[in-house]
Amino acid sequence: MECSTWRSVSIIILFTILSFVGSGYSQQAERYSFLNQAAEAPITSYYDYIIIGGGTAGCPLAATLSHNYKVLLLERGDSPYSNKNVSNLMNFPDTLADTSPTSAAQRFVSEDGVINSRARVLGGGSCLNAGFYTRASPNYVREAGWDGRLANESYEWVEKVVVFEPTMPKWQTALRNGLLEVGITPFNGFTYDHEFGTKIGGTIFDGDGNRHTAADLLEYANPEGLNVLLHARVSRILFKIEGRVRPKAYGVIFWDQYGKRHKAYLNQGADNEIIVSAGALGSPQLLMMSGVGPRDQLEALNISVVLDQQMVGQGMSDNPMNAIFVPSPNPVATTLIQVVGITKFGCFIEGASGSNFIISGSNFTGGTPGRNFGMFSPQTGQLATVPPKERTPEAIARAVEAMNSLEESHFQGGFILEKIRGPISTGFLKLKNRNIDDNPSVTFNYFKEPIDLERCVRGIQTIERIIKSPGFSNFTYSDLQMGTLLNISTRFPVNTLPRSSEDTRSPEQYCRDTVMTIWHYHGGCQVGQVVDLDYKVFGTDALRVVDGSTFRFSPGTNPQATVMMLGRYMGVRIQNERLARQRAARET
Template structure:
């Protein structure tokens, strides 16, 4: 039997990106307050300036606009400009499209793993796999969030962008295999994070159209909010008076033509006007550094002057949940599906799956060209991978008839760091995640892959796999393919630990760099600075639940509500006096 290794290779090219953990409707996107940055005045004033119109930023901005003037500065464009690009059938093509103005920006970590950053209104929810699941109870408790307020914030998000998925053949077989493999009990359809097997929500509607964080701007007050697109923030501005703490008072941003603009807080003497960073785990710590908040010696080495606060923890604690895949060619047709069923194990590995993706040849070539360009900026060896890419035959059929199962290590405990590579705010910084450095993360991977092997060999999944090769054989095939830029260690004895290390990919759930208790306090205020907060995944100590987008959107709503309550209380006291 010919197992079509060439087809398996193309499945891998797609699945590298399947789980990148926002949007289209006839009404959505007709926002009169959404403008290109070229139309901005040279100087403007707002109560709140939000840097980043992504997963957290859209929810936060929509909420704050109910009782304040809000400016959102988004470096990317609008997802409404090309609505079909976010349809489920175009998922892989959109994620792989890394041309200069695309929604997805490729970066390669110093670990040799491909990753991606969103640059579009709605952030990662525009290019991810769409799975929606709430955080575990422990995450909410450890973050010090009020349970009732969290519930209300989740529901606010869910009313606008979340759906129950239409479960078909492959996902049903995957569920049955998980239960047969011991990932029990079966919890049906639920948004909650519960040990066992379940179906979660999705931001794809029944017609396969994506709904994203950008849709949450439908909640906004159109009279008090402005969203500038293609607005790249270059610096946060601070006032320093005598021995007082530095205070953020505005930002400098540029449009796509390189023209500079200034936006300032409307009432700089008030404690109720703030600059809020919601640019994500890569951009938020980097922009703090470029603005003079970070490790002083490191900033000085790149000519950042003045240093506002010597804060050595900025950029530290970077984590990315490691993912390892298994691809299973199917003798039967399979539906196009992204993540729907998930196995939440007791040992700390989450198991997810998808089926039947495809990608255009031209975009695959574009992706490879982007990889080679970025490799020149890293410390990674380039010769062997460059030779491989240049000799690749890209005329093969890239339509898949297969499923993919992945394990994601919870947490993780392994941590790395982020550093400047240059002072261009749009370039990728240098990021090291240290995948599987902690032995507990590695143990989770081994147990997760062992469970996937049981799922593949289960009776419930048997319809969608050939009698041979074995599950172990499928794992062996992947070692020969360029799923990342790491060296391979092929030995006579199969070693699941080494397999985890060699074939690690990202699930796009990177976080850290501005962590609570280290860079920001429990109210997400930057330590040592007034009128500046960070509200996004860079503040997380670990990734919430199986997939973080639900919790990041919730956090934007939750903190927006909290800030508004503080604002209203402050206004009441001012009126009394």
């Protein structure tokens, strides 16, 4: 809870004072005078804009609109500033491994069998990810119908607060050299831009390893115009229907952490709106829970149909990722994603390294403590040694037990991964029940389209060439030491390269069996299907969706930069267009 003495201090003074704080991150819990618990909210309140979801898009959107309007931002999770697992690079795996009801990451398993996570914290997915920051390509911006100049200005607005240039350790430098040696050229140096070849991207981890998230973009907010409520679980959007051709959103129902119901309404005014920014799972789920979705699904759950919208929940995609563990004969520093190879055949090649051992009490593994090897540990659900449908809690527990039995030398190395661009394959989302706290059912249909499978095969082949390249030779065993490598790979509970003498699977089957998520899922409220180019929900008034659920393809190599940009971009557009209408009205 923030101190009352902060309440009258302007945001500019706050930013100046806090910029001198050494550690920075832990002190930011007191930064925002507008950060409150949902239980403290009145039973009924009124705002010009109600934004549902304080995530990667919702925070910059709220910060922007707060300068001219009264804004309510509703976040179902807690603050990231009091969460040590969120705050530092070294603790990165702990949040993903934590399956408790209060974790910042809510685990879900797709119908495909791949274990995944969704954010439940102010700042959204930027609090959970591996930190890589890179923009979408100019072609992506054009196809999305965005104004290029405003998009660039919005990216820059984000980058001033949360993005840094990484320091390149030897393992990442070797990966860069290997990428170039196998032909993923040219070398584009350090850049946020998306260009073919190999580059060093930005990171949201500062030089001390502290994470900076979309929540930090609330620095830009007008504290007099914004109220952020934590632990505010929105269960339904309210619509006016009688006497109207189109249903109009006018309020929301939300619940605080003690189970008390609250209502927030829009103030009188033709331009006031409710904006859903609850993420690729949360946004279509909430629309359906509110009566906007496929009639047959809603009626089956006794949800009153406000608008029969068959495309809500359709077009769900998750970029398939396959990662290879590469044991190293030499010590390796702990790093997350810093280098990327952007190929012309439709794959992105990245890597993470280091033997970062963490004692984890993951509920998903029955509370068994164990070593947690970064983003690819069994505790985080990233188990690729068995096919997706076999990744049961029991299989996870066996993998953790196997990991605990190994000496630390077995963990010395890193992962090289390939992620499919796009992807082309799509699936769908359905409600399981009427409980907004439960995950919906989602099917991603990994590798349904042959082109995605072809790209995976080429990506794995490229990783194998990188491992054998001279530039990467200091961090891989030579052919003369292959016995050591094989001994590690037969016992280590993560994925290694297929061995022709022992692995009779086709390359295609290998991709299917070892597929994992890289948490870049999107779709469900796509532009042109559920929302228009202004992100307004077709067939309704005063309702928009602004987040990754509107994407057809994942932007760039990693989407967080573009999701944050979109929040700022749409905030500026909404604000400018509204002010222009008001000026025009005065002139007439």
